Amino acid sequence: MRRFCHVPLCRRVAAASHGGHPHQPPLPPPEWIEPYTDLSDPSPYAASSASSSPTPSPWLARVVSLVLRSPPATLAADLRAFCATFLLRLSPAFVAAALRSPHLLPNPLPSLHFYRSLPSAVAADLLSHPHHLVSCYVSLLRSFAHSSSSSSREAAPDADAAAAHARQLVAELRAHGDTALRHLTPSSSASLIRSLAALGLAEELLWAWKAMRLAGVEPSRLIYNCLLDGLVNAGLLDTAVNVFDAMSTEDQVRPDVVSYNILIKGYCRAGRAHDAMARLSEMQEQAKLTPDKVTYLTLMQCHYSEGTFPVCIGLFQEMEERGMGNDIPQHAYVLVIGALCKDGKPFEGMAVFERMLKRGCAANAAIYTALIDSMGKFGREKEAMAFFERMKDSGLKLDSVTYGVIVNCLCRFGKLDEAVACFRSCQEKGIAVNAIFYTSLIDGFGKAGMVDQSKELFEEMIAKGFVPDSYCYNVLIDGLAKSGRMDDACALYKRMEDDGCDQTVYTYTILIDGLFKEHKNEEALKFWDAMIDKGITPTAAAFRTLASGLCLSGKFSRACRILDELAPMGVIPETAHEDMINVLCKAGRFKQACKLADGIVQKGREIPGRVRTMMINALRKAGNTDLAVKLVHSKIGIGYERSGSIKRRVKFQTLFQ
DNA sequence: TTAGGGTTAG
Numbered sequence: 001m002r003r004f005c006h007v008p009l010c011r012r013v014a015a016a017s018h019g020g021h022p023h024q025p026p027l028p029p030p031e032w033i034e035p036y037t038d039l040s041d042p043s044p045y046a047a048s049s050a051s052s053s054p055t056p057s058p059w060l061a062r063v064v065s066l067v068l069r070s071p072p073a074t075l076a077a078d079l080r081a082f083c084a085t086f087l088l089r090l091s092p093a094f095v096a097a098a099l100r101s102p103h104l105l106p107n108p109l110p111s112l113h114f115y116r117s118l119p120s121a122v123a124a125d126l127l128s129h130p131h132h133l134v135s136c137y138v139s140l141l142r143s144f145a146h147s148s149s150s151s152s153r154e155a156a157p158d159a160d161a162a163a164a165h166a167r168q169l170v171a172e173l174r175a176h177g178d179t180a181l182r183h184l185t186p187s188s189s190a191s192l193i194r195s196l197a198a199l200g201l202a203e204e205l206l207w208a209w210k211a212m213r214l215a216g217v218e219p220s221r222l223i224y225n226c227l228l229d230g231l232v233n234a235g236l237l238d239t240a241v242n243v244f245d246a247m248s249t250e251d252q253v254r255p256d257v258v259s260y261n262i263l264i265k266g267y268c269r270a271g272r273a274h275d276a277m278a279r280l281s282e283m284q285e286q287a288k289l290t291p292d293k294v295t296y297l298t299l300m301q302c303h304y305s306e307g308t309f310p311v312c313i314g315l316f317q318e319m320e321e322r323g324m325g326n327d328i329p330q331h332a333y334v335l336v337i338g339a340l341c342k343d344g345k346p347f348e349g350m351a352v353f354e355r356m357l358k359r360g361c362a363a364n365a366a367i368y369t370a371l372i373d374s375m376g377k378f379g380r381e382k383e384a385m386a387f388f389e390r391m392k393d394s395g396l397k398l399d400s401v402t403y404g405v406i407v408n409c410l411c412r413f414g415k416l417d418e419a420v421a422c423f424r425s426c427q428e429k430g431i432a433v434n435a436i437f438y439t440s441l442i443d444g445f446g447k448a449g450m451v452d453q454s455k456e457l458f459e460e461m462i463a464k465g466f467v468p469d470s471y472c473y474n475v476l477i478d479g480l481a482k483s484g485r486m487d488d489a490c491a492l493y494k495r496m497e498d499d500g501c502d503q504t505v506y507t508y509t510i511l512i513d514g515l516f517k518e519h520k521n522e523e524a525l526k527f528w529d530a531m532i533d534k535g536i537t538p539t540a541a542a543f544r545t546l547a548s549g550l551c552l553s554g555k556f557s558r559a560c561r562i563l564d565e566l567a568p569m570g571v572i573p574e575t576a577h578e579d580m581i582n583v584l585c586k587a588g589r590f591k592q593a594c595k596l597a598d599g600i601v602q603k604g605r606e607i608p609g610r611v612r613t614m615m616i617n618a619l620r621k622a623g624n625t626d627l628a629v630k631l632v633h634s635k636i637g638i639g640y641e642r643s644g645s646i647k648r649r650v651k652f653q654t655l656f657q
Numbered sequence: 658t659t660a661g662g663g664t665t666a667g
Contacts, residue, residue, distance in 0.1 A: 190658095194658075197658090221658090222658060223658090224658095225658050225659075226658060228658090228659090229658065229659065232659095257659085258658055258659050259658095259659085260659090261658095261659040261660075262658080262659055264659090264660095265659070265660075292659090293660080294659050294660045295659085295660085296660085297659095297660040297661065298659075298660050298661095299660095300660090301660065301661070329660080329661075330661085330662090331660075331661040331662070332660095332661090334661080334662045334663075335661085335662080337663095338662075338663070341663090364662070364663090365662080365663070366662035366663040367662080367663075368663085369662085369663040369664070370662085370663050370664090371663095372663095373663075373664065399663095400664085401662095401663055401664050402663080402664085403664090404663095404664045404665075405663080405664050405665095406664095407664090408664065408665065434664095434665095435665080436664055436665045437664090437665085438665090439664095439665045439666080440664085440665055442665095443665075443666070469665090470666085471665050471666055472665080472666085473666095474665095474666045474667075475665075475666050475667095477666095478666065478667065481667095504666085504667095505667085506666055506667050507666090507667090508667095509666095509667045510666080510667055512667095513667070539667090541667060542667080545667075
């Protein structure tokens with residue numbers, strides 16, 4: 001028969017302090033200690049309600065504190081000594097309760113050491129009490145999951161180490177077999193699945209799901225959602241969709257807003273923004289659920305990262321229209337203002353900013369920085385600097401990103417002395433400058449034609465240990481090219497290669513532009529070919545540069561040939577045809593532009609109506625209103641003429657007849 | 658239980 005330890009803590013502590021006395025009578029055998037004081041507490045003043053949680057034994061706190069205090073190397077010995085001193089034996093329920101304690105939860109490694117350091121007798125007792133054994137493992141896994149999800153603590157293992165420990169624990173738990181796992185309860189299965197989901201252990205997660213079903217636990221919607229989240233976080237989107245579909249067939253666990261939010265997150269992470277948006281409609285129209293701030297924030301973040309700013313902005317407007325105004329999280333403002341700024345609408349961004357303040361939501365450095373940057377790009381020097389002053393007044397901390405934007409703005413406004421002064425003062429103030437600061441300055445001096453200063457800054461940057469990236473090389477190459485120093489520019493192109501920095505479509509565009517301006521057409525074409533050979537996809541701007549250079553030097557058909565070569569490679573810059581027509585019109589070569597337009601239509605590369613609109617716009621842009629008007633009032637491009645019995649489309653070249 | 662910043666080039 002087990003004997004439980006009911007001796008009050010104070011008396012046992014007093015007894016222990018006299019241990020070792022030569023005349024002390026022989027000690028009684030150790031007594032089991034249980035985690036909670038007996039329900040038949042003799043004190044009439046103890047919490048009496050049957051539903052209240054049991055009073056923890058004072059030993060619980062002492063053991064937990066010992067676990068947290070002892071170094072791993074001595075924990076086993078310290079535990080033995082502790083039990084010997086107080087004549088205690090830890091019961092399986094006690095061990096399980098200690099591991100469940102809120103003090104051990106944030107400390108997975110001490111918890112694990114505790115479990116590993118249990119005296120062999122205690123470990124053996126646990127084996128014969130599978131309910132407590134399972135509870136120990138569930139608590140340990142919860143602790144590792146907690147440490148990997150909460151912000152990094154010094155004592156906590158990193159995410160990989162936590163996952164490795166967790167994998168080992170699951171392996172041990174599995175080794176105990178199905179008999180032990182039958183003791184999984186609804187709450188312990190929920191905890192297990194949540195932990196494994198948070199740790200991103202997909203295989204273990206699916207095993208736990210099966211173990212739970214084996215134990216006869218009916219999954220709740222919460223458990224389903226945890227499983228969904230774990231699958232999505234592990235990148236198993238297809239499996240998650242299957243689970244989601246399975247939920248949809250059961251009334252009890254029909255997907256709720258959280259289920260939809262998790263699935264939407266999955267699509268967003270897989271780069272399937274379109275499917276994510278389809279689920280947004282589905283949840284409203286079929287499931288009759290109302291999207292919440294998490295739904296909107298997930299989708300806004302997705303579209304912001306993908307650069308589909310108008311959709312991001314539209315989602316925000318939907319939030320406002322739904323009257324969620326007072327519950328819009330700050331991060332939604334960061335995203336919508338950022339999107340408006342990047343979409344070239346800084347003043348609309350400003351309006352949202354004021355609305356945000358009115359609603360009582362505070363601004364942060366990201367919002368100010370995005371607005372300042374956008375005002376600068378829009379050439380609104382006064383507004384940008386006034387907003388910077390406002391940011392300073394707001395008391396927000398100015399960090400290197402904000403200063404990076406300020407230096408960039410000053411460079412853009414041609415205030416190079418002020419830009420350098422700001423940059424140097426950052427260095428003095430201990431604000432970490434980086435390659436971006438240098439890139440802005442190099443660009444600023446290059447654009448001002450002071451390319452020697454650019455080169456000096458470039459060398460200073462390297463001397464300070466910053467590695468120039470392609471952005472940085474490109475602005476310097478651009479500066480050199482704009483100053484007509486093509487030899488230096490080409491030398492830097494070589495240096496990029498030697499330094500292991502990849503040339504980009506920008507690098508080639510800058511060089512091609514510079515070489516055409518120097519009338520070195522063949523060299524420019526060589527760079528174009530080198531770019532194609534490297535597998536770099538030309539952008540619309542790159543092709544425009546090439547076409548412009550060729551057309552202006554009278555090599556109109558060469559440009560057309562290159563455009564035709566791009567087609568079989570599957571690369572046709574979207575606006576290539578438009579760009580070519582524009583370039584030719586701008587150069588006054590309207591007849592050639594019309595010939596090209598006919599060729600494009602004949603080859604079925606464009607819709608005739610669209611080409612016609614392009615021509616009209618290009619003529620207007622080039623200042624040739626007469627021809628534009630003539631084209632508007634003609635059937636050219638879209639109409640047909642009879643030539644005998646055959647109907648023929650009216651050609652663009654008839655404009656000149 | 659679900660979401661979470663801003664800066665550099667033709």
